[in-house]
Each structure stands twice: as structure tokens, then as C-alpha cells.
Amino acid sequence: MRLYDYAPSPNCYKVRLLLAQLGKKYERVPVDIFGGDTLTDEYAQINPGRRVPVLETDDGEYLVESGAILLHLAEGTSLLPDDPIERAQVYRWLFFEQSSVYPTVGGLRFLVGTGRVDAGSAPKGPSVQALKVLEGRLSEDDFLVGDSYTLADLALFGYVHVADEGGIEMARFPAIQRWLDRVREQPRFMNDLESFPGNARLGASRSIYDG
Amino acid sequence: MRLYDYAPSPNCYKVRLLLAQLGKKYERVPVDIFGGDTLTDEYAQINPGRRVPVLETDDGEYLVESGAILLHLAEGTSLLPDDPIERAQVYRWLFFEQSSVYPTVGGLRFLVGTGRVDAGSAPKGPSVQALKVLEGRLSEDDFLVGDSYTLADLALFGYVHVADEGGIEMARFPAIQRWLDRVREQPRFMNDLESFPGNARLGASRSIYDG
Secondary structure, three states: OEEEEOOOOHHHHHHHHHHHHHOOOOEEEEOOHHHOHHHOHHHHHHOOOOOOOEEEOOOOOEEEOHHHHHHHHHOOOOOOOOOHHHHHHHHHHHHHHHHHHHHHHHHHHHHHHOOOOOOOOOOOHHHHHHHHHHHHHHOOOOOOOOOOOOHHHHHHHHHHOOHHHHOOOHHHOHHHHHHHHHHHOOOOOOOOOOOOOHHHOOOOOOOOOOO | OEEEEOOOOHHHHHHHHHHHHHOOOOEEEEOOHHHOHHHOHHHHHHOOOOOOOEEEOOOOOEEEOHHHHHHHHHOOOOOOOOOHHHHHHHHHHHHHHHHHHHHHHHHHHHHHHOOOOOOOOOOOHHHHHHHHHHHHHHHHOOOOOOOOOOHHHHHHHHHHOOHHHHOOOHHHOHHHHHHHHHHHOOOOOOOOOOOOOHHHOOOOOOOOOOO
């Protein structure tokens, strides 16, 4: 397997974390988004949407969308329950993550982390709204689905554990903070998410970031 | 089963279409978003995210996120393939729909359809970019995944078939237009999507629309 990957992107880190927790070997292919790597004709063949991550399977199939890659890799493991309702709840949190957390919390982290906006003046309403839904859920139970760690927890961890980098006061969300620690205690947990490099800063970039 | 539903929302229509194509009986519970129905304490119990659609199962479980509801209902049918790669591609298009089509194409339709923005002056770049990815895929094959109609086609149909209501020139996308007709020819196809009612117009609304 081969992962087309950008080190500072939580969408990519989620896949790296899952591969580590499943003990899967793969080749990592760095894609310099702000260096223009996704703008080439070659990259359009790999992903016409010009995004990362992309997983190339051993059969040479290209899989895109981090949520789809996670579901594909976790099939048959305890991270993706067989019970139809629990499985539907895992799907639910994966879609929630992509529609309500990635564009808000992830967007803020990008704007602040690349010097486009000051942490203090960035608009935080939509991020806080999404985090409140998560805080409510995690005030009830230790994990998002069922009574153990699943793909839902892994997927949400990606952007939520760096929400503070976008200027969000995480002390407002004590249940989320306890849950973040619970995720960090899982077997084979690792964190190799990087900060944005210099070429991602405003004025230096050649591409629109989407990770 | 019970569907908490808003008639003008393609996210809700997708679920109604799937239920019709699977021949499933259910009770439809209209939720007047702009009348404040999602702002009550009762609705927060059903969905803390205060969105539609919500599917209440026969066991009294509440499922949210249209993509999760579709995957749950289609499990075990030909609309959701067993083959791991085809299944991953269905996931891929469902995530693409929620992250790249719903906020762009769906957002435009809302802004124009409720009188918030003129069709002519609405910013169409992100919508066109998403539709180009779809056009490219549908120039290669008749359906999005494999060689027959799947959940991926159903899910994308929801917002794409009304993209013109947001002021997008669909003549630019001939492969999409032929595919829309192919979807309309599927067994038990139906379309009961409604236009936005008067209370959704700017100044009349009490709630932020999310459908």
C-alpha cells in the first residue's frame, strides 16, 4: 500500500494513525500541497479532486476521501462494529466530522496556523457549536459509540486534538479533554502530526489548501 | 420507522427516495425548520445537532446524518456492494457529496431559492469545481461505481439535480445531464422534493437552515 500524504493535515494523520494501530505496513509518499504537487497532470490521474490523502491499494486502486479510506481499512476489525446500529453511529460521527468539524475547527487551525488570521480575532462560532455537540455526547459516555474505542473516536481526534491551535479555549470542554486523553491511551497510539511549514504561509503558497 | 423530515431539503429527499426504492414503509414527521421546530428542547433530545433528517428505527434508536442513514438502510441490498473496493468507492462519493457538493451546490440553491442572493450574482466557483469532478467521472462510465446504479448515484442526485436552481448553467455538464436521466429511469424512482416555502425567505425565518 502507498499513502499520498501531507504531514500537517489531520485528514492524513487520521489514516496514518489507523495504519499504525492496525500494524499495517505502507509506503508514505509526501505531497507538498503548497509546493504545487497536487496541481500536476500526474496528480489529477491519482485524484481528480486534487486532495490528500489518497490510498493506493496493493491492487493499484486509488481510494480518496479520508472517511472512505478509514472505513475500508477498518472493515473486519473491532474498530468498526458489526452491530447495525453501532455501525450506523460510527458512520454518523464520520460524516459529522467531515461536514461539521473539518470545515470549522480545521479551517480555523489552517487560518491561524498559516498566519492568515490572528487567533484572537478568528470567528469561532461554528467551531464552538460543533464542539458543543461533541461535549454533550462525551458527557454521557467514555467513547462516542458503544463502550470502547472505535473508528469514530479516531476520526474525531484528528482535528479536535488541535482545535486549540485555532484559538479555541478547550478548557470550556472538559469532557472532550478527558476523552482526548482516553484516545491517547489506546494501544499503538502515535502522533506525528506536524505544524504548517513556511511555504504554507500567505504569499508563499501556490495552491489552495484543503487538508 | 419514523423520518423527521423537511420537504425542500435534498438531504431529506435522498432518504425518502431510498425508502421508496427499497419499498419500506415509514411515518413521515414534518419538521418546519424555519418555524422553529428544531429549536425546541424536545428536538434536541432527538438530535443535539438540531438538523434534519433523523431516522427513528423500530427499536427507538435515532440515526442522524443523511449519509449514515443511507448506508444503514441500504446494507444487504444491491445498492451497497459487498466488494471491498466498490464499497469504498460508494463511501468515497457519499463523503464527497457531504464535503464538496452539499455546502457548495446546496448552499447556492438555498441562497437563491430563499431570495438571499440573485442567481446571477451568486459566487459559483466552488460549485463548478465540484461538478467538474463529477462530470469527469461520468464521462468515463454510466454510473459512479461499478456498472450499475448504487447508493452513490442516489446520494449525488439529491443536490445535483437541482443545481440549476442556484443559477448554475447545467448545459456545461452534458455527462451529468445524461446521468441524471439514467437515475430517473431506475425502478421505483420518485421525486417529491419541494421548493422553499415563504417562511424560509430572509426576514421571515427564525432558524439557520442546514438542509
